[in-house]
Amino acid sequence: MEKKKPVALGNELYLIDGYDLGFEGRTGTYVCNEKHTTLIETGPSPSIPHVLAGLSELGIRPEEVAFIILTHIHLDHAGGAGVLVKECPNAEVIVHKKGKRHLADPSRLVKGARMVYGEVFDQLFNPVLPVSEEKLVVKEEGETLKLSDSRTLTFYDSPGHAGHHLAVYDSRSRGVFTGDTAGIRYHQVEDRMDSFFLPTTSPNQFDPDLMISSIEKIESLDPKHLYFGHFGATDHPEQAFDQVKKWIPVFVSEAKDALEQGEGIEVIQKRLHLRVSEYLAGNGVPDDHPVYQLLQLDFEVCAMGLADYLQKQKV
Structure with a gap:
């Protein structure tokens, strides 16, 4: 390469x-x-x-x-x-x-x-x-x-x-380097749709309320660009903010439902995959698209973080 x-x-x-x-x-x-x-x-x-x-x-x-x-x-x-x-x-x-x-x-x-x-x-x-x-x-x-x-x-x-x-x-640049707090930019799908953005909920300090609060803090700076750790820049910060804030409760809800039904991390991962794949299919991204290689890795780690967060809530 x-x-x-x-x-x-x-x-x-x-x-x-x-x-x-x-x-x-x-x-x-x-x-x-x-x-x-x-x-x-x-x-x-x-x-x-x-x-x-x-x-x-x-x-x-x-x-x-x-x-x-x-x-x-x-x-x-x-x-x-x-x-x-x-x-x-x-x-x-x-x-x-x-x-x-x-x-x-x-x-x-x-x-x-x-x-x-x-x-x-x-x-x-x-x-x-x-x-x-x-x-x-x-x-x-x-x-x-x-x-x-x-x-x-x-x-x-x-x-x-x-x-x-x-x-x-x-x-x-009037931009913000967001690390992972404002999510991941999946630019790989740009052959089919605009970049899309998902939260990254890896263990062991993920907190959905704090994540949304931090995103809103970054929003209040009125940035013209966001520079993601994964990966690259967007000139449409509001699109990224809106998508990540929308997906955070979806991720938490799917994980909570899985744990309440006695299911584990592997099922949480499958649930995340199903929800996101439905969204991508609706935007013309086929299920054999290369982006799924990355999503599979990310969902595995996200599932661990979601389970860890929810289990701590019970303590």
């Missing part, structure tokens, strides 16, 4: 494909090409060679990178931070206050991810290296980072997908 060059998104912003899970257009790293060069998301460690190749294509040397921002510390977004910071010796790593200690010592993060991903963990994520304490910088609600005279980033606490989640508003 020929690797794609970084995609120019305007406003000196670029997207490098990390080929996460071996898929094109699954997980990306954003580059703000400013006085203080900044990367947003690293992807997992196997993506780092693609990130470095993308920087080279842009004429950026690793030592020029000043900041690496992590929206949250799940390994598909931040697992490569320890590897990348070794290649970018002058970079500071910006993270939510609840994520800092897990980057310095990722052992608990690795243990949790192994429980979710099982025997494929090593293939997907190894190595997961610690980031030294002196490299880690915490940003809290409303704090800023000035990259140049024309670009300042503002950080917002945005739980719902994870308790250690930041959304990042970019003054130059």
Whole structure:
């Protein structure tokens, strides 16, 4: 497969494909090409060679990178931070206050991810290296980072997908880097319909009420663009917000019904598949479309998170 060059998104912003899970257009790293060069998301460690190749294509040397921002510390977004910071010796790593200690010592993060991903963990994520304490910088609600005279980033606490989640508003593009809080953009269906958007409810900190509240916070910023961890940008934020907020209660309801009937995670996964496949079929997407490869993986993890959330509600 020929690797794609970084995609120019305007406003000196670029997207490098990390080929996460071996898929094109699954997980990306954003580059703000400013006085203080900044990367947003690293992807997992196997993506780092693609990130470095993308920087080279842009004429950026690793030592020029000043900041690496992590929206949250799940390994598909931040697992490569320890590897990348070794290649970018002058970079500071910006993270939510609840994520800092897990980057310095990722052992608990690795243990949790192994429980979710099982025997494929090593293939997907190894190595997961610690980031030294002196490299880690915490940003809290409303704090800023000035990259140049024309670009300042503002950080917002945005739980719902994870308790250690930041959304990042970019003054130059008037866009928001949403990580996973505002869902996943499935651009793969654009041969049949517009991109569609679904929540991602992975374990173990999913909370539907917090997710909707965080989405509404991002909405209140009146962004012109949304930049997703998975994957790429939309110039129609309201479409994304509306769809994700519509699907959150659907996901929770399907999972609740399954658990009440004594069914497990596998059935929750099947229920999600059925509801979404009905929606896609109604929009002309056939059931053998390649998007279902990704949806199958995502529904498996979403089902785990939904079950975990509902079981905690009973305690």
